Amino acid sequence: MRPFISLKSIEERINGKGLEIDAVPLAQILDLDKTPVYVTSLNAVSQRLNKYKEALSIHFKQNEIFYAMKANFAAPILNTVSKENFGIDIVSIGEWRKALASGIHPNKVCFAGVGKKESEWKEAILGGLGNLSVEHLTELTEILDFLSEEKKLNSIAQKKLVVSLRLNPAVEVDTHPHLKTGALNSKFGVLFEHFCNWLNAKKMQFKNEELFLNWINPLKGIHVHIGSQLTENSIFPLVARKVLDCAQFMFENKIFVQHIDFGGGLGVGQNGVPENGEDIFSHVHFVCNAFKQESKKYPKLLSIWNDDFSNLFVCMEPGRSIVASSTIFLTKVLYEKRNSVENIFCYVDGAMNDFPRPSIYGAVHHAELVNYDNMNLSKNDLNIFSWNIVGPVCESGDFLAKNALLPQIHKGDVIAFFEAGAYCRSMASQYNLRELPSEIFVRDGNITDIF
Numbered sequence: 001m002r003p004f005i006s007l008k009s010i011e012e013r014i015n016g017k018g019l020e021i022d023a024v025p026l027a028q029i030l031d032l033d034k035t036p037v038y039v040t041s042l043n044a045v046s047q048r049l050n051k052y053k054e055a056l057s058i059h060f061k062q063n064e065i066f067y068a069m070k071a072n073f074a075a076p077i078l079n080t081v082s083k084e085n086f087g088i089d090i091v092s093i094g095e096w097r098k099a100l101a102s103g104i105h106p107n108k109v110c111f112a113g114v115g116k117k118e119s120e121w122k123e124a125i126l127g128g129l130g131n132l133s134v135e136h137l138t139e140l141t142e143i144l145d146f147l148s149e150e151k152k153l154n155s156i157a158q159k160k161l162v163v164s165l166r167l168n169p170a171v172e173v174d175t176h177p178h179l180k181t182g183a184l185n186s187k188f189g190v191l192f193e194h195f196c197n198w199l200n201a202k203k204m205q206f207k208n209e210e211l212f213l214n215w216i217n218p219l220k221g222i223h224v225h226i227g228s229q230l231t232e233n234s235i236f237p238l239v240a241r242k243v244l245d246c247a248q249f250m251f252e253n254k255i256f257v258q259h260i261d262f263g264g265g266l267g268v269g270q271n272g273v274p275e276n277g278e279d280i281f282s283h284v285h286f287v288c289n290a291f292k293q294e295s296k297k298y299p300k301l302l303s304i305w306n307d308d309f310s311n312l313f314v315c316m317e318p319g320r321s322i323v324a325s326s327t328i329f330l331t332k333v334l335y336e337k338r339n340s341v342e343n344i345f346c347y348v349d350g351a352m353n354d355f356p357r358p359s360i361y362g363a364v365h366h367a368e369l370v371n372y373d374n375m376n377l378s379k380n381d382l383n384i385f386s387w388n389i390v391g392p393v394c395e396s397g398d399f400l401a402k403n404a405l406l407p408q409i410h411k412g413d414v415i416a417f418f419e420a421g422a423y424c425r426s427m428a429s430q431y432n433l434r435e436l437p438s439e440i441f442v443r444d445g446n447i448t449d450i451f
């Protein structure tokens with residue numbers, strides 16, 4: 001299922017009548033002659049954002065959803081995020097600048113990212129950044145040193161800044177190896193024992209407790225993000241315990257955690273997402289309930305957060321689950337070729353650099369033939385074949401689908417790939433000096449933007 005996308009029966013897929021997205025008929029999109037093109041329903045994006053907010057607000061009065069813009073940084077999406085007053089999760093100074101240009105308040109930005117440059121975090125901090133997630137203890141030391149200097153200089157910026165420790169909880173999750181971010185072999189975050197050693201050493205170095213507490217004061221949060229495209233969340237009670245152990249250790253050192261960020265990660269399957277956002281609700285409820293349940297074992301922490309957690313700010317940073325199913329990728333058939341019965345190829349005008357997830361991660365995106373160019377189909381044309389859908393790039397890794405089950409394909413037909421909103425256009429490149437794919441945004445029956 002895909003909210004705001006309706007796919008018609010196979011017999012209807014002629015003359016652009018095969019699909020509607022946010023009440024815009026495919027015909028209107030094909031008339032623009034923009035393939036390969038991404039088409040996005042902005043209502044679908046809004047609906048999913050609001051589901052997150054609704055679900056998280058049930059559990060925590062103080063909360064924020066930071067949309068992870070790495071999933072899709074198209075201006076109409078960021079404008080939607082901004083207009084609806086959501087926050088943004090960024091990982092580079094380029095994303096910071098783009099978020100601000102889209103009207104996001106700096107205080108509603110969360111800057112995570114492994115290997116930030118000093119110039120990057122300084123620019124963001126001085127620009128009024130609200131939340132900074134630190135992934136290395138040297139980075140943490142440098143940032144705290146900088147903030148204490150700035151304090152002396154009476155700068156305004158750092159006053160509202162919350163610095164969080166990105167904890168590496170050293171847990172394994174079931175996803176593509178490139179998408180795991182919370183395991184022992186992961187480059188992300190800081191291990192608990194490393195943080196403990198660092199803190200003890202820093203205390204010794206400062207000698208004077210008041211000076212130390214003053215220096216460490218901006219550190220008020222803990223952040224975890226264990227991976228992306230997670231299809232089950234049974235690891236979360238353990239992750240919650242690791243976060244709570246860290247918060248408890250901080251408490252014992254007079255550092256009072258006020259901010260917890262559970263990251264993103266909710267996966268999206270090949271069939272899309274439920275119309276009513278049920279997947280978001282159950283994920284958020286599971287994570288929050290696991291955390292609340294585990295918190296009962298930490299009375300000291302509850303004494304600062306209150307039993308109803310009204311003194312704790314909780315946030316999440318979803319990317320994929322907001323945008324994946326809002327978007328289709330449309331590509332036009334150029335021709336076909338049959339090397340053998342098993343090896344049949346459909347050449348399209350989109351390539352691995354336009355739609356990279358299949359070639360990079362072996363990801364499977366559901367494909368449908370959504371417009372027949374030839375209206376006089378014979379019965380045989382509806383037989384199903386196993387197609388390798390390939391693009392014009394000069395390498396064999398250039399495929400959009402392997403063994404996609406589709407009927408006979410003809411030149412000029414249009415194929416749609418679904419769940420194309422996350423990490424597709426944002427990862428597109430100009431390899432082979434191809435132009436970047438076009439983008440069309442729609443809402444309430446209107447095309448709002450064309451790029």
Ligand code: LLP
Binds near residue numbers: 228320
């Ligand atoms: N927060 C942090 C710190 C992250 O690293 C990520 C994703 C997110 C939030 C958002 O995660 P999501 O809700 O989207 O799963 N290119 C890959 C995905 C890389 C994800 C990187 N980090 C793909 O195409 O599957």
